[in-house]
Amino acid sequence: MAAIGLISIDNYDDLIEKKDDKQVSYLNSLITTLISDWASENHVFYKRINSERFLFVAKYSDIERMKEEKFQFLTRVRQVAEKNDLALTISMGISYGEESFEEIGEVAQNNLDIALVRGGDQVVLKEAKEEAKPQFFGGNTDGTPKRTRVRSRAMSTALRKIFAENQRIFIMGHRYPDMDALGSAFGVAYMAMMSDKECYIILNPKEITADIQRALEELKKYPELERFVITGEEAVNLSNEESVLVMVDYHKPSMSISQAVYDEFDKIAVIDHHRRGDEFPDKPLLTYIESSASSASELVAELIQYRVSRRSQVPKFITTSLLAGIYVDTKNFTVRTTGRTFDIAGYLKNQGADTSLVQYMLSTDLDSYLMISELVSRSQHFREDIVIAAADEDRVYDSVTVAKAADTLLSINGIHAAFVITKQPGDLIGISARSTGKVNVQTLMEALGGGGHFTNAATQIKNSSIGDVENQLRAELTKNEQ
Numbered sequence: 001m002a003a004i005g006l007i008s009i010d011n012y013d014d015l016i017e018k019k020d021d022k023q024v025s026y027l028n029s030l031i032t033t034l035i036s037d038w039a040s041e042n043h044v045f046y047k048r049i050n051s052e053r054f055l056f057v058a059k060y061s062d063i064e065r066m067k068e069e070k071f072q073f074l075t076r077v078r079q080v081a082e083k084n085d086l087a088l089t090i091s092m093g094i095s096y097g098e099e100s101f102e103e104i105g106e107v108a109q110n111n112l113d114i115a116l117v118r119g120g121d122q123v124v125l126k127e128a129k130e131e132a133k134p135q136f137f138g139g140n141t142d143g144t145p146k147r148t149r150v151r152s153r154a155m156s157t158a159l160r161k162i163f164a165e166n167q168r169i170f171i172m173g174h175r176y177p178d179m180d181a182l183g184s185a186f187g188v189a190y191m192a193m194m195s196d197k198e199c200y201i202i203l204n205p206k207e208i209t210a211d212i213q214r215a216l217e218e219l220k221k222y223p224e225l226e227r228f229v230i231t232g233e234e235a236v237n238l239s240n241e242e243s244v245l246v247m248v249d250y251h252k253p254s255m256s257i258s259q260a261v262y263d264e265f266d267k268i269a270v271i272d273h274h275r276r277g278d279e280f281p282d283k284p285l286l287t288y289i290e291s292s293a294s295s296a297s298e299l300v301a302e303l304i305q306y307r308v309s310r311r312s313q314v315p316k317f318i319t320t321s322l323l324a325g326i327y328v329d330t331k332n333f334t335v336r337t338t339g340r341t342f343d344i345a346g347y348l349k350n351q352g353a354d355t356s357l358v359q360y361m362l363s364t365d366l367d368s369y370l371m372i373s374e375l376v377s378r379s380q381h382f383r384e385d386i387v388i389a390a391a392d393e394d395r396v397y398d399s400v401t402v403a404k405a406a407d408t409l410l411s412i413n414g415i416h417a418a419f420v421i422t423k424q425p426g427d428l429i430g431i432s433a434r435s436t437g438k439v440n441v442q443t444l445m446e447a448l449g450g451g452g453h454f455t456n457a458a459t460q461i462k463n464s465s466i467g468d469v470e471n472q473l474r475a476e477l478t479k480n481e482q
């Protein structure tokens, strides 16, 4: 009996990203050596298809022997990688059977997709038969598989399966949600609706910013959607054995709108576009973290795209909120925007998203405008092209205002990095950092306990003062200059 397999180098792009040619060729020969040794030991015929994929053909009896050893090859790859200080893992999708090679190959491909959706570093083995059950081996590390359309479709299918197995779908974003959190939450709610499930979106009425307030006003025109919105307490009461929590636009449990809701669930799915940090839910059913995506709304809209048939009409409020989410996180398509961002924006527009409503939802009202200008007026030069705006010690600012102030500073000619330091709810001092790409604000914020992207990052510091935090930031900036 014949078997066909596909091997994927889980994080090849990330691995080579910061390496020079010599290191890349060392890495490539390391991978080739590992795979060719494995192939000859197991009498497998293989070919490299591209830099990160291998195809192989084997006898089923050889696969069975590997299976008995629980695919030790994965462990070997990891150990060798660790010795070389590389975060290298591999995934395999294997199928076998009496069917045609076409069918066996297709199942092998599907199996690899499943392995990648589950986080990589694992083998998925399944016979090419309708009723066959997949078998899983490995999966002991936190993988960072690459973003492909295949992966997006596989995620859509995986999420649909999770919904099918549950009765109630709860959706929650980060505290003080922005339009990206709200848009992606409603997008997930729409998928739950399509699966005929009860769904709930958790909001804290005390933590609503102006743009979310405008969106909620608009939502009143859609009573069938408005009823999804509930508080944390209501969610805790409504959750049962057949409930799952979907975290959108964040993944750190401590950033949850309601801690009690987070604690209530053991079945969790995560959809986020922020680079993964250490703090993470324990054993989520599904992890879809894609830091190359512009926004959670972009990811969710893509998932919807795979679910929607030509006839179904996504409610205008949902397409509009998703588009608004993309607008905020890309600052009107100027940052973190890829071809896929435009593709999905076009899709949302075709599905009825209302761009003038997006403008209205994201408009700045006078109070918030005044707060932004006040912050901007406080800015001082650290260097000719770097500014720091430190706010008043005893005034609390919401995150949207702070983000807009930082964006405004960055839009000024000649400024390459902007930092806005403000007091935030919960006795925290926050820094919102922006860069045009000349300064890496991610590493700066990481040094201060935060994180984010190269051009957009933030941190929050407990039990401190604006003055202290400003000094810490200046010290980091000075260190960076040297």
Ligand SMILES: [Mn+2]
Pocket: 180, 181, 249, 273, 295, 296, 329
């Ligand atoms: Mn976001």
